Structure formats: C-alpha cells, structure tokens
Amino acid sequence: MSDPEVKKPKLLLLVTVPDSLIFFEKQLKSLSHIFDVTVSCAHDSNVSTFIESEGVNYIPLFINRQFSPLHDVRTVYELCKIIQSVQPDILHVNTPKASLLGLIAGFLMRVKVRLYVCHGFAHHSRQSLAAQKFFKTLERIRCLLSTHVLSVSSSLRDELSKLSGSKKVDLIHNGSINGVELDGVAKTFQLAPTYNPSPNSIEPFRLLFVGRVTKDKGINELFRSFEELFSEGINIALQVVGKIENTYYIDEIEQMSRKYPGNFSYLGFLDDPLPIMSKNHLLVFPSYREGFGMVIIEAASVNLPSLAFRNLGTTSIIESGINGFLTPEQTSCDLTSIIRSLIRNPEEFNKVKSNLADLASRYERERVIAATKVYLEQLLRY
Template identity: 35%
Template sequence: MQKNKFFLITTVPISLIFFKDQIAQLNKDFDVTLISSPGKELESTAELEGVKYQPLTMKRDISIKNDIISLLKFLYLFAREQPNVIHCNTPKASLLGLLAGFITRVPVRIYYVHGLRYEGALGKKKKFLILLEKISCLCATHIIAVSYGIKQKLKNELTDKKVSVIHHGSANGMPVEKFLTENYDDSAIRESYGITKQDFVFGFVGRLVADKGINELVYAFNMLEQENVKLVLVGGYEHELDPLSQETLDIIRTNPNILELGFQNDVKKFLAIMDLFVSPSYREGFGLSVLEANLMKVPVLVTSITGYSEIIQEGKNGFFVNPKDTLALFSKMEQFSKSRVSLFAMKQQCYDEVATKYNHKEVLEKALDYYAQFK
C-alpha cells in the first residue's frame, strides 16, 4: 500500500533539529520529504533520518522579489509532487508553504507554531507581522502550538480555528535519560577556560541577538562588581537580521570576565559549569535552552514571557524578571551571585520539574498518535 506523502518544511535546515528522531518514526507511516533552504545540514539530516529531501531557497527576512520566487517554486513542487500532508514550521517557510498548499489544494496543511515573531515588535512592523500570521492560520487546515501559552495567544489574537498542543508542549520533548548519564568534570572545564572554583558563572546558550535580550544581559553583567564573576556566552551572532548594539559588542570584546565561546555542538559541557542560566528574551514559543539548563540541574533566571511561564515555577526551578528591564535583571544577578548555596539546593528540583513533563519518549508517542489521523 502506497504511503501518503508528508512534506516537512522549515526555512533553514538547522530548524529540523526540532524533530530529531521523530522524522524517522514518521517515515514508517508516511513517505517523508524534508524541504528547506540548501545546505549540508539538510542533506545530513535527511541521511540520518533515512528520508528524502528537496532544497528550496528561502530568505529568513522579508524580501519581496525572493519571496515571490520561492512561492513559485513551492507551487511548482506541490503541483508536481501532489503531497497529501505539508507540515510547515518557522515563519517564512510556513507563510510560503501554507499559501502554496492552499492554492494547490494540498488536503492537509499543518501550521506548527513555534513562536510568534510579532511579539516584541512595535508599530507598523508589528501590524504587518500579525497580518502574515493571520494569513498562515487562514491557509492552514490544522494548527499546532508548541505550548499552551502560544495556543492562548493564537486563540485570542489570530484565529478562531482549533489549536492543538501535543502532550504538555514542546515539539519533540527532551532525551532526559541522556542528561542523567552525562558526567562532566566541571572543575577541569572551568580551569581550561580560566574560571576559578570561587567564580560565580552566569551563562547563556542561544543566538546572540537583540531579540534574546543579550543587550540587557551584557549591560546588567557589566554593572556587577567584576570580582569572582564570569559570563559565558555560547552561540553565534546574526549581524544582518538582529544585530546587537555597538556598545554591547564593545563590552563583550573588552570585558575580560565575559567569555564569548561561539557555536558549540555540545552545550551540556558549558551548562555544567554554570551557577545560573540567564535568558532575558523578549519572546519565546517555548524555550529549549531553558529545558536543557534545568536538565543539567542549573536554575534559570528568565523573563516573564509566554514561552517560559509554563516551564518555570518561581523558586523551584527558576526565577522571573520583566522583559527589557536591565536594572531588575542586574538586581537579581547581584542577589544570586552572593547566594550560591540557595541555588545549589534547587538542583534536583530543576531536573524533576522538566523530566516529568517533557520526556522525549512520551512526547514522541503523543505526536505520532496525532499524525496517525492523516495516514
């Protein structure tokens, strides 16, 4: 019996990591093809998961000429291949894929909402981004939200359609057992980066962009007394899409207590040396880096935004500050840098809070149950 064609679509191939291992499982019931902008990650993910792939260039930022070309390519691809299901993720791929799917009448058009880009935007730009989200929702036959907070936002601000959340949320859950078996020598790692046992280590893992609150984080850290404190930044810049201020870049470059480590394949190694994970983001659909920190038994300090509010329990596995409030962030960081013992007492709670709700095996089972209706 011929399997239904299932196209899983993202703007850039690195986003396919959201569905690691899930893709191979879906391929048992569907004929899966990955569609994303060209790159080695697209090819390697398809090979790893044992599925087909189709490169299709898309620009992440708004580019009318390129977006029209990409849309025409989607229309041609869908008309030629006639997929039964398109599973659209990330803003640009979702807008173009769902619009093309609507025009070519693809039977099942899934919009998987990992976050809402207009949160944090202002004025005309925000109104325009809201309009694009409404178009995506209009073109979709099924909508999945990555969290209950995103679901509520969708229902309140964008669509009257049914919005589903799989299990407790998150696209793929977390491999909690792998975190239990990790055994890093944090003293040796600290020593290799010139961090002493006495140093209190603040850390961040993710894209070093303004939208993630990195300007506020760097300013707040720079206000601290620079004795026995370190800030570890793990991730890459996006100078064209969402640049940091020049002042922030200058502080990162000149402050000897800020360690800029770039992109790392194994972020757990760096989470292991952190006393407090700090993520002052303006918007998040969910917050995988926060889950990773908690699974490494690291408490977190995050902003009170949609994507974090259902993961963090104040005083149990983390703490909140308001977005864009540098002084409040500084105050909290100063407080915790002087009370390491209180954070140490939270370590097991951090792991338990996440492991009981977001186990990959359980999320995968519920996801496959959901997609089974389209076989």
C-alpha cells in the same frame, strides 16, 4: 506469494533555514516508519548529514528570510512545483517565512491537510504599533490558510487562539516540538555544579547564554547586567554560545573579551550545548519573545537553573522560585537585581535545583515523539 508493500502516506516538512532542522532531530527517523517523509529547506554543509541520519528525502529550496515580493512570488511557484512532485498527504510548515509561503502554496495546490506549527510570535511589545499590527496580521493569515494549527506551549496556544478567532489550536503532550533526550544524559554529562562559595573562594559565579546573538534575545541587557555586576566587584563570569546574526555584535564581543579577559568568553555555535551547560551555575535567557524556550529544558536536563525574561514561552515552563527564575520586567536592572540576590543568597538559588529533573521529565523526547505520531495519524483521517 508475498504481500504487496503498503504505501505510506506522504509528509512534506518545510523550514526556512537548515538550523531549524535541529527541532526534528530523531523525530523524523521515527516518523519515517509511518510516513514517506520529505524535507525542504535551504542547503548547507550539515543538511546532507542530517537527512542521511534521519533516513528521509530532501528537496533544496532557498527561502529569503526578509520580505522580497519578487523573490517570494517565485518561491511560492517553486513550492507549488515541489508539492506537485511530492503529492503530500500532510504539509507540515514551520518557521515564519516558510510557513507563510508554504501555506499559500499548499492552499493553491489544495493540499488536504495543511499543518501550521507556531513556534512563537514575531511581534512583541518593544516594536512599534504598526510593526505589531503587521506581524499579527501575518499570523492570522497563516491560521486562515491552514487546516490545523499546532502550538509549542500552552501560553502560546491561548494567545494564538485569541488572535486567530475561531481556529482551534492544538498542543501535543505538555508542549515543545521535539522534547529533550533524557536517556543517558546523567551518565554522559556531569550535572551543573552547586554554588557554595567560601569566604576565600576564587571560583566565580558562572553565567551562560545559549541562543542567537541578536537584540531580540536580550543580549544587550545581558551585557549591561554583567558589566554592572563586575563593576561592583562581584566575582562573576559569562560565557556566550550561539551564532552572531548582526555584525555589530562581532565588535561588541571582541571588546568584551579584551575588557574582561578570563571573565568573558564567546564560544561560537555549538551543536551540543549540554557539556558547557554542565560547567556553569546559571543559564540567563533574556529573550523578548519566545514560543517555548527549549534551551531552558536542555539546561534543566543537566540540573542547570535558568533566569529568563517573562514572556509567553518562559511562563509556560518556569515557576519563578520553584524551578527557575523570571524577571518582573524585561530590563537589565531586573537581571542585575536577581543575579545579585542569588549570589548573595546561594540557599535560595540552590533550592530550585531539586525540581529541575521533574521539569525536564515533563518534556521527555520519546513521549513527545510518540504523541506526535498519534496526532499526525489522526490528521490523516481529517
């Protein structure tokens, strides 16, 4: 007589938009050996492929990213029905809107373990004081409604601990939510080129931006810096990768493409940015706010150094001048000054490349997933 099948504990994972599922690539498949995993988010053409590849359950749910009281109340009601249907042992909420509404529903439905994963703050210093206070209040509410709080970086953990008061904030491994896959990267992709210009070289210094094309990611400062360097006669090129979130930037990018043919290009959203990373000299990541900055680790995995604005996430990863570069302030002038200096002093630029393999190895995906399994299993004993 065969042993009865052991019933797995249930995990319900919430994100607002399908794009955020990339944070859990291969992780959910691994977790499904331990948990009965269900994912809930809006539906798009890529969700079915992701769900099938991870081998998990899926319940579609549209969540409006903007604040809409009537729609938000209805969404909480829908989430309560999903929770009633799934009966999760762990409610795993991510991204600001899904976290807030999911935690409200989880609290109302008395889910025993309500895990809030903070990927970064919505507030930053460029907002009005009223806006900062509003977003900080929402952050405190999320922490209050959760039973456990998880941060994706040490700096973010420390700030969130101060913001939430007595709530303990956890950190898995060295940080990040899913790490970076290193196995086979060196065999699959060439490493980013070393910058060694000769007096007669026609090869430009190649800059790359990877991220959402939006104001908060510092795209305005990057464009101003590129144009200033180009106007100085510096041989420079810029490639932009990512989804355009504001229609204003469609016209802006078209103008840049016409004005700088051969030196500026927009490549749209790429599922895998590593091939294009391996063909550039410097990743520029001027985000105003960041919880971690996964793109910096991805770049490091193909030996591409990063220049970033100083914020909570980037200061957890980059030691300026050692394994990358940080601006003193979040300005286009600082970007311009550092890029100009690196072009004129390639030795200073190239020396950080020897430390990038070690940086990437600190966030190796298999180790992050293994630590995540242990952490989630511990929560079941809560």
